[in-house]
Amino acid sequence: MIRRSLTLFAGLFVLILVIGWFMGVPFTSSRLVEAAAYSLIAMGLNIQWGYGGLFNFGIMGFMMLGGVAVTFISYPVNPQFWGSDGPWMLGRALIAFGAGALLVIAARQSHRIGIRGGWKMALTVLAWFIGYCVYRSQIDPAAAYIEANAGFVGGLGAHPVLGWLFGGVLAAGVAYIVGKICLGLRTDYLAIATIGISEIIRALVKNMDWLTRGTLTVSPIPWPTPLPQDYQAGGMDAQTALLSARGGFLLLVLVIFAVAMFLISRAYAGPWGRMMRAIRDNHISAASMGKNVTARQLEIFVFGSVLMGIGGAILVSFVQINDPSSYQPINHTFLIWVMVIVGGAGNNWGAVFGAVLIWLVWIISDPLAQLLFGTISHWSGQIGWGEIPDIQSRASQMRIFVLGAVITIALRFAPRGLIPEVVRREG
Amino acid sequence: MTELIFFINQVVIAGAVLGSIYALGAIGITLIFGILRFAHFAHSELMTGGAFMAFLLASLFAAWGVHAPIPMGFVVLPLAMVLGAIFALGIDKGFYAPLRKRGAKPVTLLIASIGVTLMIQGLIRLFFGSGSYSFFENEPKDVFRFDMSALGSTRPLVITEPQILMIVVTAIAVIALHFFLTRSRLGKAMRAMADNADLAQVSGINTALVVRVTWIIAGALACMAGTMLALDVTLKPDLAFNIILPIFAAAIVGGLGQAYGAIAGGLLIGFAETLAVFNWSMVLKPLNTVLPEWLQLPQTLALVPTEYKLTVAFVILVVTLLVRPTGIFKGASS
Numbered sequence: 001m002i003r004r005s006l007t008l009f010a011g012l013f014v015l016i017l018v019i020g021w022f023m024g025v026p027f028t029s030s031r032l033v034e035a036a037a038y039s040l041i042a043m044g045l046n047i048q049w050g051y052g053g054l055f056n057f058g059i060m061g062f063m064m065l066g067g068v069a070v071t072f073i074s075y076p077v078n079p080q081f082w083g084s085d086g087p088w089m090l091g092r093a094l095i096a097f098g099a100g101a102l103l104v105i106a107a108r109q110s111h112r113i114g115i116r117g118g119w120k121m122a123l124t125v126l127a128w129f130i131g132y133c134v135y136r137s138q139i140d141p142a143a144a145y146i147e148a149n150a151g152f153v154g155g156l157g158a159h160p161v162l163g164w165l166f167g168g169v170l171a172a173g174v175a176y177i178v179g180k181i182c183l184g185l186r187t188d189y190l191a192i193a194t195i196g197i198s199e200i201i202r203a204l205v206k207n208m209d210w211l212t213r214g215t216l217t218v219s220p221i222p223w224p225t226p227l228p229q230d231y232q233a234g235g236m237d238a239q240t241a242l243l244s245a246r247g248g249f250l251l252l253v254l255v256i257f258a259v260a261m262f263l264i265s266r267a268y269a270g271p272w273g274r275m276m277r278a279i280r281d282n283h284i285s286a287a288s289m290g291k292n293v294t295a296r297q298l299e300i301f302v303f304g305s306v307l308m309g310i311g312g313a314i315l316v317s318f319v320q321i322n323d324p325s326s327y328q329p330i331n332h333t334f335l336i337w338v339m340v341i342v343g344g345a346g347n348n349w350g351a352v353f354g355a356v357l358i359w360l361v362w363i364i365s366d367p368l369a370q371l372l373f374g375t376i377s378h379w380s381g382q383i384g385w386g387e388i389p390d391i392q393s394r395a396s397q398m399r400i401f402v403l404g405a406v407i408t409i410a411l412r413f414a415p416r417g418l419i420p421e422v423v424r425r426e427g
Numbered sequence: 428m429t430e431l432i433f434f435i436n437q438v439v440i441a442g443a444v445l446g447s448i449y450a451l452g453a454i455g456i457t458l459i460f461g462i463l464r465f466a467h468f469a470h471s472e473l474m475t476g477g478a479f480m481a482f483l484l485a486s487l488f489a490a491w492g493v494h495a496p497i498p499m500g501f502v503v504l505p506l507a508m509v510l511g512a513i514f515a516l517g518i519d520k521g522f523y524a525p526l527r528k529r530g531a532k533p534v535t536l537l538i539a540s541i542g543v544t545l546m547i548q549g550l551i552r553l554f555f556g557s558g559s560y561s562f563f564e565n566e567p568k569d570v571f572r573f574d575m576s577a578l579g580s581t582r583p584l585v586i587t588e589p590q591i592l593m594i595v596v597t598a599i600a601v602i603a604l605h606f607f608l609t610r611s612r613l614g615k616a617m618r619a620m621a622d623n624a625d626l627a628q629v630s631g632i633n634t635a636l637v638v639r640v641t642w643i644i645a646g647a648l649a650c651m652a653g654t655m656l657a658l659d660v661t662l663k664p665d666l667a668f669n670i671i672l673p674i675f676a677a678a679i680v681g682g683l684g685q686a687y688g689a690i691a692g693g694l695l696i697g698f699a700e701t702l703a704v705f706n707w708s709m710v711l712k713p714l715n716t717v718l719p720e721w722l723q724l725p726q727t728l729a730l731v732p733t734e735y736k737l738t739v740a741f742v743i744l745v746v747t748l749l750v751r752p753t754g755i756f757k758g759a760s761s
Contacts, residue, residue, distance in 0.1 A: 055534065185748060187534050188466040188683075192675045193748055196741035199672060207734045330548075334541055341538065394553055401549025407542035408522055411535060 005349055005419050012356055019364060026239075029246040030318075031363055035356045036253040037314040040260060042339045042355035043348055044307030050346035050421065051268065052300035053280035055191040058178070060332035061198030062305045063312030064205050064324065065174055066167030070313035071155060071218050071322040072211075073163030078154020086150055089142035096138040100131025146210040152218075153211055160224040164256075164313040171309025172302050174201070179301040183294060198333065206324040219321035225249050253314055260307060264348060276300060277423075330400060335362060338403055342410045344417025353419055361406070362399055369398035428580040430710045436585050438701050444590050444659055446697025447597035451652035452667070453677040453689035454604065455645030461621035461684035462641045463523075465533040466675070468540040470649055472547035473515055474667035477650025478657040479551060480514070481507035482560060489565055500562045500658045501592050507654060508647040515646025516639065518543060544668070552664045559663035589658040600651060601690055604644070608686060613640055621684050673700070673740035680747045682754025691755060696740050703730045703739045 020028040041059065048054045081087070107127035110120050146153065182193040205212050212218070225248035231241035267273060279286040279293055287293045316322050335358065343354020373395050377388040388394070410417070452474060459467045484503040495502045522543050526536055569588035608614040613636070620627040620637050628634050653667055677696045681688025708728035731739060747754065 181745060181749060185752060188460075188537060189679065189748060189752065191537065192466065192672070192679065193745060196672055196676070196744050200738045200741050203735055203738045207732070330545065334545065337538065337541070390556065393556060397549055397552035397557065399549075400545050401553065404542045404545030404547075404549060408539055408546065411531075411539050411542065412525060415531070415535065 001419075001422060005353070008353060008418060012353065015357075015360060019360060023364075023367070026242055026246075029243060029250070031360065033246060033250045033253060033318055034315060035359045036250060036257055037311045037318065038336070038339065038359050039352045039355040040253075040257055040314070041308050041311035041336055042343070042351040043260060043264065044304040044311065045336050045340050046304075046345060046348060046351035047264065047307070048301055048304035049340060050344075050351065051273070051276045051280065052297055052304075054183070054297060054301055054304075055187045056194050056301070056304065057191045057333055057337075058194035058198035058201075059308055059336050060327050060329055061194075061201035062171040062175065062308035063315070063332055064198075064201055064327055065170045066164070066309035066312030066314075067316035067322050067324075068205055068212055069167035069170045069309065070160060070163035070316050071221055072153075073156050073158050073166050074160040074222050074317070075155025075157070075218060076222075077157045078150060078152070081146065081150035081153050084145075084149050086142070086146045086153065089138075089145055090153075093135065093138040093142050096135045100135050103127045103131045143208070143210040152209065152213045160222055160317050161252075163317070164224075164310050167309040167313030168306040169309075171305045171312075175302045175305030176298070179298040183297050183301060195329070195333070198329070202324070202327060212322065212324060215323075215325050217321055217323040221317055221320045221322060223249060223317060223320070225252055249318060256310065256314075261348060261352075268348075330403070335359075335403065338407045338410075340417075342406060342414075342417060344419040344421060346421030347417070347419050350417050350419035350421070354417065358403075358406070362403065365399040365402045366396050369395035369402075373398075428575070428578050429582050430713065432575050432578075432580045432582045432584055434705075434710055436582070438698070438705050440586055440590060442698035442701040443594055443694075444697075445701060446694035447594060448652050448656050448659075448693075449670070449674050449677045449697050450690045450693025451597060451600065451648045451655075452670075452674040453681065453693045454601075454686055455649045455652075456674060456678045457681065457683055457686060457689040458617075458621075458641050459645055460678070462617065462624075462638060463527075463533075463536070464624075465536040465540070467645075468537065468671065469518065469543040469547065470645070470674070471667040471671035472544050472551075473511065473518075473646055473649035474653030474656070475551060475664065476514055476547055476653070477507060477511035477646070478653035478662055478666060479555065480510045480650065481654040482562065482657065482662055484510075485562060497592060498562060498568070498589055498658065499566065500589070500654055501596070504596070504651060504654055508650045511650025512643040512646040515642045515649070519638075519642050548664065548668060555664060557664055559661040560657075561661050562658050587659075589655070593655045593659065596651070596655070600648065604648075604686065607644075613637070617641065669737075672744075673737065676740040676744035676747075679744060680754055682756040685754065685756040688754055688756035695755075696743060699743055700736055700739045704733045704736050705729060 016028065016032070019031070041063065044062075045056065045059060048056045104124070104127045107120075107124045110123050115123060178194065178197050182190050182197075185193060206214050208214065209216070223245075226245060228238070228241040228245040231244050232238060236244065268276070275286070275291055275296065278289070279291060279296055283293045336355075339354040339358040340351050341354070342358055343352070344350025370391065373388055373391045377391060380388070452470060455473070456467055456470050459465070459470075481500055481503055484507055485499040488503055489499055493499075493502070522539055523536055526539055571586050571588070571591075572583040573586075574583050606614075608618060616627065616632045617637050617640065619630075619632060620634060624634065627637075656670075657666060673696055674693070677692035678689050679692070680695060681690070681692030706727055706729050711728070
């Protein structure tokens with residue numbers, strides 16, 4: 001097993017060298033940083049799916065939350081917003097939200113004063129409706145006012161690493177709520193519910209212009225490490241400055257990755273990991289042994305989502321732009337599922353291997369398809385069939401097909417992944 | 428009266444059209460879930476693929492000089508549905524049947540169906556590009572405007588020809604499906620297998636045949652839904668990919684495995700979406716004359732802003748999963 005993983009990782013290293021040779025070092029270096037961030041996210045999914053057997057198809061939503069968090073924390077302060085009535089109006093909206101929430105909670109407790117059955121139901125629905133109306137009546141003018149006067153709320157100007165951590169915290173908070181709602185459901189329902197929730201998050205982030213500037217996008221988001229421009233100001237030439245800057249960023253991401261990997265491997269090797277495997281393989285017998293299945297599943301769902309939030313935040317920091325309309329279920333949720341399944345669910349190194357491999361395949365299938373189509377088109381033009389029209393846009397669709405083909409082939413011929421889970425049997 | 432006509436134009440017609448499309452898609456999903464016990468994500472691609480097949484057939488017929496009083500999309504619909512059924516059977520043979528034979532868990536089939544979605548999606552975009560097409564490039568889209576001034580309305584009742592045909596065709600398909608499921612031997616076998624697959628098998632039902640028939644029905648209905656959606660709006664590669672979640676919501680709200688539940692769920696979600704974004708102040712405007720000064724209605728009074736239209740379906744889905752996970756009609760429960 002060890003030999004097989006080492007061979008595969010060595011092969012991956014050679015692949016990176018080959019890509020570096022053909023596509024140039026600047027291209028490859030930025031792909032490597034992204035691959036490191038995707039490894040974190042794939043590890044998050046591996047915890048949820050490989051360890052816990054939980055079906056999370058809402059990865060895109062958690063990544064978006066990370067992006068929003070890092071934008072809010074690390075973007076420079078917007079004095080126009082803080083000097084206007086905006087904070088006061090937002091505060092009122094928050095109070096309205098709290099009042100609405102209290103109303104709903106009160107309605108849900110109404111059985112204590114003797115309101116039961118259908119009446120309680122009606123009262124709860126009414127409370128939701130009133131709470132929603134009260135909140136809307138405050139947030140709508142506040143949003144319109146901020147968008148008209150200050151653009152958006154801006155950031156806090158803090159260090160981006162704090163933003164990454166906040167991305168994890170935010171994702172954890174949302175994952176807790178989502179988990180509370182959905183984790184009792186059977187697998188198919190859980191998949192659909194999490195997709196639905198990630199779409200709700202996407203719609204909110206895209207349209208809450210006062211908070212995220214929506215489709216107008218926010219840039220430039222600062223880096224935690226010095227930018228290439230900073231190195232250049234110190235008298236370096238452009239190429240070296242770019243590489244040192246990206247090297248610094250990659251190093252920081254790798255440190256976070258190493259910490260996460262260490263903690264997870266330690267936890268999984270211990271009693272906690274054995275309990276998780278027991279719950280995944282047979283939750284009924286685990287429950288009969290006195291394990292609190294729902295609480296443990298909620299725990300693992302939150303842990304996985306933290307990594308997804310941090311990974312999403314790192315990606316946004318790296319590209320320096322938060323563009324909510326660039327998030328697509330195919331590019332974010334499904335891509336990461338392919339990474340984990342191809343790499344090997346239940347094995348962290350497998351997930352990491354899958355993440356780097358699939359990310360590279362995803363990136364290079366575009367130029368490869370261009371090359372292939374160019375050749376075919378040249379050939380078909382020569383024998384008189386005419387050339388293929390608009391190769392550029394067609395070839396870039398090829399990678400969606402490649403992704404689908406990879407996942408179906410992997411399920412058929414290597415259902416446990418390239419580096420499968422190692423089940424240790426004691427005694 | 429003007430307000431009522433406005434309401435009918437904006438909510439009743441739009442909701443019925445959207446609801447029929449959701450219902451047709453949801454029937455297929457719910458049947459597949461009932462028989463094969465997995466959530467079939469690639470249903471969206473059966474819809475889009477079917478719509479593209481109908482589009483190609485329609486262009487072919489138009490090139491041959493075929494003329495018809497109804498839009499070409501409806502003329503070729505039966506033929507496209509046959510192709511859609513064959514397409515669905517082929518996908519099952521190529522991708523799901525080998526996994527089923529190996530005894531894979533439903534979860535594996537679900538992931539495989541996502542792979543199939545991506546593959547078909549990629550192929551469609553490869554051949555047709557990412558632009559949009561219209562069935563009405565060579566023929567006009569008839570719009571009927573019924574004058575309602577006799578009833579005291581200043582607005583006409585507006586409905587397009589495809590919309591009328593769509594509602595009629597959906598009704599026919601649903602009634603035909605009802606008779607198939609309740610009267611024919613095969614339909615009864617299907618319901619029996621959905622209730623208890625093992626029991627159905629030992630009582631001599633040919634389960635392989637039932638599986639095939641399920642795919643045929645699901646593929647044909649998906650092709651129909653996709654074509655009609657493309658006739659109502661435009662044909663593009665992510666036509667159905669964007670509405671697969673509301674369709675799943677419809678199937679779950681109706682109770683997975685219940686064909687009638689899927690119809691009810693589809694209409695419910697369709698109407699809920701249109702009602703939620705409907706601007707009530709247009710209908711309630713007459714009240715402004717009676718209401719006091721401080722309680723005048725604002726210009727826009729919709730329950731949710733238009734850009735959140737699709738989220739309505741998810742909210743309904745989440746609420747259903749919380750309150751009644753088995754759906755309206757008791758479906759396959761957790």
